[in-house]
Amino acid sequence: MWFGIVAAATACTTAMAANTPTDFADVAPVIEKHCTGCHQKGEIGPMAFTSYSEIRPWAKAIRAAVLSRSMPPWHADPKGSTHFANSRALSQTEVALLTRWVDEGAPQGKRAAAIRVTTQSTGWKLGAKPDLIVSVPPHPIPAGGIMSYVFVVRGTNFKEDKWIRGAEWRIDQRQVVHHMNAFIRPPGSSYLSGAPRDVAYVATSSERSARRPDERETDRRELLAGYEPGYRPAFWENGRAKLLRKGSDIVFEIHYTPNGKETTDASELGLYFASEPPRERVLTITPADANMAIPPGDPNYVTRMSATMKSPVELISLQPHMHLRGKAFQVRAVFPDGRTEPLLDVPKYDFNWQTTYYLKSPLRLPEGARLEYVGVFDNSANNKSNPDPTQTVRWGDQSYEEMSIGFTEIAFPVTADAEVAVLSGTTRPAGISASPGTR
Ligand code: HEC
Known part of the structure; x- marks a missing residue:
C-alpha cells in the first residue's frame, strides 16, 4: 500500500512537469551559458542569441544542431576521453530541455527572462591591461587568392628573464584570420635567424626548417600561444608559467585566408607576467x-x-x-x-x-x-x-x-x-x- 502511494505520487509529479509548457525563461540560462559566448555581436557565431526575438527565428535550427551535437562545437567523445575543464558539450538534460521548448513552438511565456551578455568582444578577457602587448604590424589582406604564411619577428628587450602566466589574443579581423601562433625565440636561436625585424616576411620552407645540428628544440623556439576560432586565452595557474628568457624575440606565424573583401588586419597578443618566479615551468x-x-x-x-x-x-x-x-x-x-x-x-x-x-x-x-x-x-x-x-x-x-x-x-x-x-x-x-x- 505504502509503495503504491509513493509510485502514484511520483507518476503524478512527472506528468505535471511534462504538461507544464517550457517557456523562454526555462531555456534562457542554457543558451546564456552555452551559446551566447560565441553567438553575440563581434564574436564568431554568425548570428546573435542575446534576446528572445533574436533566438526565436533559429528555433528549428537550434533543435537540429543540439540533437546532432554539431552545436556547441565540441569534438571529444566522452567515452574515450578524460574530463576536460573547457568542455562545451551540453548534458542530456539540457538537450532535452531545448528540444522540448522548440517542439512546443518555442514560446516566450509570461515570465521575464533576459540573457546577460558577459563576454565583451573588445577589451582583455583575462582582466586588466596586459603587462606587455606585442602587436602584429597592420597587414593588407586581398579579397581573394591563397596567401602564404606570414612571419613577423618582434623583440622584447627585457633586462631579465620573465615568466608568463597568461597570454591572450586580440584578433582584429576574425573573418580572415585562420590562425596565429606566437613562438618564443630565445637569444642565439637559429630559427628564422636571417629574417628582418618588425615587418611581415614570407619565409621559404628551407629558411623555416634550417637549424644547427646540435641545437635543442627549446633553445630554438617554443610555442607560446596559438589563436584559432573558439580558442580560449591561456592562463597557467598554480605557480606555473612559461619562460621568456631575456633577449628573446616573439615570432608570429600567421595564416590569413581571404574571404572576398579587402581588409587590413592589426591583431595583438597580450602577455601577463608572474610577479614571482613560479614553481613549475610550462x-x-x-x-x-x-x-x-x-x-x-x-x-x-x-x-x-x-x-x-x-x-x-x-x-x-x-x-x-x-x-x-x-x-x-x-x-x-x-x-x-x-x-x-x-x-x-x-x-x-x-x-x-x-x-x-x-x-x-x-x-x-x-x-x-x-x-x-x-x-x-x-x-x-x-x-x-x-x-x-x-x-x-x-x-x-x-x-x-x-x-x-x-x-x-x-x-x-x-x-x-x-x-x-x-x-x-x-x-x-x-x-x-x-x-x-x-x-
Ligand atoms: C565556440 C563558439 C560557438 C558556440 C559555443 C556555439 N556556437 Fe553555434 N555556431 C558557431 C559558429 C562559428 C557557427 C557557424 C559555422 C558553423 O556552423 O560551424 C555556428 C552556427 C550555428 C548554427 C547554424 C548552423 C547549424 O549548425 O545549424 C546554429 C543553429 C547554432 N550555431 C546554434 C548554437 C547553439 C544552440 C549553441 C548553444 C547550445 C551554440 N550554437 C553554441 C559558434 C558557436
Whole structure:
C-alpha cells in the first residue's frame, strides 16, 4: 500500500512537469551559458542569441544542431576521453530541455527572462591591461587568392628573464584570420635567424626548417600561444608559467585566408607576467609525424607519434592538429608498468575547430611514461572537405597539404632541464623534412 502511494505520487509529479509548457525563461540560462559566448555581436557565431526575438527565428535550427551535437562545437567523445575543464558539450538534460521548448513552438511565456551578455568582444578577457602587448604590424589582406604564411619577428628587450602566466589574443579581423601562433625565440636561436625585424616576411620552407645540428628544440623556439576560432586565452595557474628568457624575440606565424573583401588586419597578443618566479615551468611540446605520404583515395591513412617522459611531469592540455583530410585523432598514456589510459578521442575531426583540450585535473606522468598519438586521414572522395582525392599528400603549411601534430602542454619543476631531464624521443621524429610545430 505504502509503495503504491509513493509510485502514484511520483507518476503524478512527472506528468505535471511534462504538461507544464517550457517557456523562454526555462531555456534562457542554457543558451546564456552555452551559446551566447560565441553567438553575440563581434564574436564568431554568425548570428546573435542575446534576446528572445533574436533566438526565436533559429528555433528549428537550434533543435537540429543540439540533437546532432554539431552545436556547441565540441569534438571529444566522452567515452574515450578524460574530463576536460573547457568542455562545451551540453548534458542530456539540457538537450532535452531545448528540444522540448522548440517542439512546443518555442514560446516566450509570461515570465521575464533576459540573457546577460558577459563576454565583451573588445577589451582583455583575462582582466586588466596586459603587462606587455606585442602587436602584429597592420597587414593588407586581398579579397581573394591563397596567401602564404606570414612571419613577423618582434623583440622584447627585457633586462631579465620573465615568466608568463597568461597570454591572450586580440584578433582584429576574425573573418580572415585562420590562425596565429606566437613562438618564443630565445637569444642565439637559429630559427628564422636571417629574417628582418618588425615587418611581415614570407619565409621559404628551407629558411623555416634550417637549424644547427646540435641545437635543442627549446633553445630554438617554443610555442607560446596559438589563436584559432573558439580558442580560449591561456592562463597557467598554480605557480606555473612559461619562460621568456631575456633577449628573446616573439615570432608570429600567421595564416590569413581571404574571404572576398579587402581588409587590413592589426591583431595583438597580450602577455601577463608572474610577479614571482613560479614553481613549475610550462612547456608545449610538438610531437609530429612529418614523413607522411597519403596515397590518392586512401580513406584510412594512419600517422603515429610518441613522447617519452624522462622525469615526472604533469599533463595540462592536448591539441590535435591536422588539415582538411584529418579524420580522427586519439591520444593515450602508457605507464611504465604497462597500464594504459585513454586521454583523448576525437572520432570526427573537424579542421574548422582547432580545439585545445584542457584536462580537468592535470595528469601525473612518471618518469618513463609515454604519450602515444594516432592521427588518421581520409584522402578519399567521400571526405567532403577533401580538396583533391587524386593527389598524394605530404607535409606542408597549406590546407591542401597535411600535418599531424599533437600539441601537448606539460609542467615540470623549474629546476629540471626542459629537454635533457624531461623529454626524450620523438618531438622530432628521425628524418623529419619540415619544421614541426608550425601549422
Ligand atoms: C565556440 C563558439 C560557438 C558556440 C559555443 C556555439 N556556437 Fe553555434 N555556431 C558557431 C559558429 C562559428 C557557427 C557557424 C559555422 C558553423 O556552423 O560551424 C555556428 C552556427 C550555428 C548554427 C547554424 C548552423 C547549424 O549548425 O545549424 C546554429 C543553429 C547554432 N550555431 C546554434 C548554437 C547553439 C544552440 C549553441 C548553444 C547550445 C551554440 N550554437 C553554441 C559558434 C558557436
